[in-house]
Structures are given as C-alpha cells and as structure tokens.
Amino acid sequence: MTQHSELSTQKPIPYGRQHITEEDIAAVVETLQSDFLTQGPKVAEFEQAFAHYVGAKYAVAVANGTAALHLCAMALGVNEESRVITTPITFVASANCVRYCGGTVEFADIDPATALIDIEKVRQLLESKPKGYFTGIIPVDFAGNPVNLEELRKLADEHGLWIIEDACHAPGGYFIDSQGEKQLCGNGKYADLAIFSFHPVKHIATGEGGMVTTNDEELYKKLLLYRTHGITRDPELLEENHGGWYMEMQELGYNYRIPDMLCALGLSQLQRADAGLTRRREIAQVYDTAFAGFEGVETLRTSAEALAEQGHTGHAYHLYVIRVEDRKGLYDYLRQHNIFAQVHYIPAHTMPYYRSLGFKKGDYPEAEHYYSQCMSLPMYPTLTEEEQQFVIVKIKEFVRK
Known part of the structure; x- marks a missing residue:
C-alpha cells in the first residue's frame, strides 16, 4: 500500500479547519474565571488590538460577520430608497444586509480571471442610471484576494457612493496603491467601513464573531449605539439623567454584542x-x-x-x-x-x-x-x-x- 492510499483511510481533510492551542484554551479559561463573561474589558482589548492589526482608527466587535454588515448598513442610513451594488459571488449576507434595512440590491458581474467584482462592469451599471440612483457598493475581498479599493473609491466618488468592504476572507491581506504603498484590508483609507468574520474556518476563530473597522468617528459612535439596542449610558449623550442607573434607548438597535470569552479567544488567535x-x-x-x-x-x-x-x-x-x-x-x-x-x-x-x-x-x-x-x-x-x-x-x- 502506498503512502497516499494509506492516507485516504485516515481522518477527513476538510476545506477549512480551526486551530485551537493550549494558549487559546488558557485565555478563555482565565476569562471564564474573571468577573465578566460579557460586556467586560476583553471586548475593548480585542477591538483595540484588531484595529492596530489592520491599521484602522476604530473597531467594533460584534456577534458575527452578518451582524457587522447589518450594523454598517444601518450606520450609513440604508433604507427603502437605497440602491446598493454588490457581487453575486459571495455569501448571501453581503446582499442581505441591504434587504434587512429595506434597500434594493443590484449585482455587478465578476471578472472571470479573479472572481472579484468587475470594476468596469460596476462603472457600466452606474453609467446606465442617472447620478444619485445608487447609494453605495459592497465589494468582497473574495477568497482573500483584495479588491483594488483605490480604483473603486475613485469611481464611488464620481457617483457619490459609500463603500462597505467585506473583508471577511482577508485579514492581513493588502493591495499596493498607485503610490506604491501597502493598503491593508480594513484600514479605512478607501472604504467607509469594513467588516470581518471570526467563524471557525476563518483566519481568526472565535466560534462566532465579527468586527467592523472604520476611520470615521461618527460612524463608530453609531455602531456602538446600534450594537446594544440603541441604548446609551454616556452622560454627555443623555437627554435626561436620573442617576447612576439611568440609560436611554435613543435608536432602534439590536443585541449584537459578543461575549468576553470569545474576545479572549480572538486576542489569543490574533497573536499568531x-x-x-x-x-x-x-x-x-x-x-x-x-x-x-x-x-x-x-x-x-x-x-x-x-x-x-x-x-x-x-x-x-x-x-x-x-x-x-x-x-x-x-x-x-x-x-x-x-x-x-x-x-x-x-x-x-x-x-x-x-x-x-x-x-x-x-x-x-x-x-x-x-x-x-x-x-x-x-x-x-x-x-x-x-x-x-x-x-x-x-x-x-x-x-x-
């Protein structure tokens, strides 16, 4: 029997697999034994570390990548009058987030050589309608291959579009811009917002989890609000203040929080x-x-x-x-x-x-x-x-x- 035929009788070889180390387990156990299982310090630690990793100013950790997309669409004001372009070769959440907010999705075909959204086809679609018809675009760094966001940003600016970069496949990925500079996926230079997933088959595994990165402080504050039911305790934002217990629901938000124990796992995974x-x-x-x-x-x-x-x-x-x-x-x-x-x-x-x-x-x-x-x-x-x-x-x- 050959080496290869022997291998065929052994454990299955999947397309993707998480890698959990003793250090990962220890990090989670330490958090399980701490005072906070959720809404504690590990969330902010993970956010700060991840923002630094991709070169963005702000990061908001959430329940999963789909929640990240939904929050982005909400923060950008997607509504029934919004029309958003994305690629047909993606997990459906890239399009669904627009539908969650009542918006209309349109697709632009792919470049067959890369399977990325074809920027020239995006241009043709935009030029087929009057300016203002579309409101945004959600490109996907499919398989981990970064979209040239510098080129897409120029086109978006011509038509007044925002950009959500779906970088779920691409933490650590980058493209080289026209100035010869490395532009990391999710660094916020060309996209208004970027999202990542920490599903077990992804680069960083937390079981479930997601992240939004941005350089826009206003959008960042909206994300924080929408992540927790639209509720704030910030004294500077409260319309009234009855005491230390007081909070206000100022917007219709969601419970898209991620627990500390998952963020502890994410921090450990991020180190490698x-x-x-x-x-x-x-x-x-x-x-x-x-x-x-x-x-x-x-x-x-x-x-x-x-x-x-x-x-x-x-x-x-x-x-x-x-x-x-x-x-x-x-x-x-x-x-x-x-x-x-x-x-x-x-x-x-x-x-x-x-x-x-x-x-x-x-x-x-x-x-x-x-x-x-x-x-x-x-x-x-x-x-x-x-x-x-x-x-x-x-x-x-x-x-x-």
Whole structure:
C-alpha cells in the first residue's frame, strides 16, 4: 500500500479547519474565571488590538460577520430608497444586509480571471442610471484576494457612493496603491467601513464573531449605539439623567454584542495571525506549482501575479479555488477519498429569495459560469505537506481520467 492510499483511510481533510492551542484554551479559561463573561474589558482589548492589526482608527466587535454588515448598513442610513451594488459571488449576507434595512440590491458581474467584482462592469451599471440612483457598493475581498479599493473609491466618488468592504476572507491581506504603498484590508483609507468574520474556518476563530473597522468617528459612535439596542449610558449623550442607573434607548438597535470569552479567544488567535497567514501562502505556492501548466485545472489569477516583481503577495488565502470542467465528478471523487473540498459560492442572484425579487439565471453569465466550475481546496495552517500532496495527487488522478 502506498503512502497516499494509506492516507485516504485516515481522518477527513476538510476545506477549512480551526486551530485551537493550549494558549487559546488558557485565555478563555482565565476569562471564564474573571468577573465578566460579557460586556467586560476583553471586548475593548480585542477591538483595540484588531484595529492596530489592520491599521484602522476604530473597531467594533460584534456577534458575527452578518451582524457587522447589518450594523454598517444601518450606520450609513440604508433604507427603502437605497440602491446598493454588490457581487453575486459571495455569501448571501453581503446582499442581505441591504434587504434587512429595506434597500434594493443590484449585482455587478465578476471578472472571470479573479472572481472579484468587475470594476468596469460596476462603472457600466452606474453609467446606465442617472447620478444619485445608487447609494453605495459592497465589494468582497473574495477568497482573500483584495479588491483594488483605490480604483473603486475613485469611481464611488464620481457617483457619490459609500463603500462597505467585506473583508471577511482577508485579514492581513493588502493591495499596493498607485503610490506604491501597502493598503491593508480594513484600514479605512478607501472604504467607509469594513467588516470581518471570526467563524471557525476563518483566519481568526472565535466560534462566532465579527468586527467592523472604520476611520470615521461618527460612524463608530453609531455602531456602538446600534450594537446594544440603541441604548446609551454616556452622560454627555443623555437627554435626561436620573442617576447612576439611568440609560436611554435613543435608536432602534439590536443585541449584537459578543461575549468576553470569545474576545479572549480572538486576542489569543490574533497573536499568531501573521504566522497563520505565512503558512496559508506557503500552501498556496505548493498548489500554484502543482497545477501550473497542468491541463484541466485552472487557478484564479491573484494579486500574487501583480506583485511578483516586488517579491511578495497581498493575498490572504482564506480559500484556494480551482476551476475544472467536471466539478461534480471531482467533488464526489475527492469525497470518496475523505477529501472534503467545498464550493464558494452559489451565485446570490440564483437563490430562490432573490429570484422572487426579479433576478433570474442568465443575468450574470460570468458568475454563473464560474460557479459551474469552481472548487475550494483544503486551505488551513495545520494542513500537513503529506495531506496536501494527497489532495493534489487525487485531483490530477481524476482529471487525467
């Protein structure tokens, strides 16, 4: 029996996996034994550390990435008259947050080379309507590959749009701007707000959790208010003050808080975020080399190619995506060998809910063609070299057949 066939009988290889260390466990236990399980000091510590990590002035920790998106839409005043553009290749929350506030979602098709929202198609969509028709745009740093927000910001400014950067896949990712400067995802230079997720398969895992980053103090204060029922205890903001117990509900907000124990886990995970990112890029390089010139497997073009001459990449590699003709066949074949690859994403406009709003198959052909071929391969820091080689062997084995 070969090494690879032996491996096929062992534990499953998922597309993503959390990595919890003894240090993580100790950090959570310490918080469990403290005076605060929620609304305590670890929340602010995590916010400050994460803001520093991405280079933003402010950060607000929340229950999950979807809550982060919803709060952003609320803070920006999305309502029934708002029309917002996003990509069809994303988790549906990127679009749903607009619907939560009563707004209208429109999609712009993707660039087939990257699966990122096609900025030229965004331009065409904007120019097809009078100025003021659209109010904002939600680009997604899909798979960890950063959108060029400098270019998108120029277009947004021409049409008076705000930007929410969905950076759930890209903590630590960056692009190089026209001045040769590194622009970290979520640093707030070009986007009004940015959001992150701490779901277990993401770079930083807290179980559930999310973060909003911004450089806008006014938006930051709104986020804090909306996160906790629209309630404030700040004496400077109160309309009345009956005593130390007094609080006021000044807006209709939500309970989108995150507990201290999860923030303690996030703080611990953040300490090794750079090491995890380095390992993800090493895994991506192995895949790149394995599939370079291999007929039948196509990889997405990434920022790595644009930055190759500078000797570094801004890709955060939450996902490593390939495209193959017989995606269903390969998916089933890999599962037979305990390799649990995944598909990201089913185009949002083809979901029954969005079809009920008037969208239909055929509206965004690049997104639909991408979906028919895409597959996300195992990508997480604890993936072993042996496991990765096994994945590569099985993919090539199937494609050659």
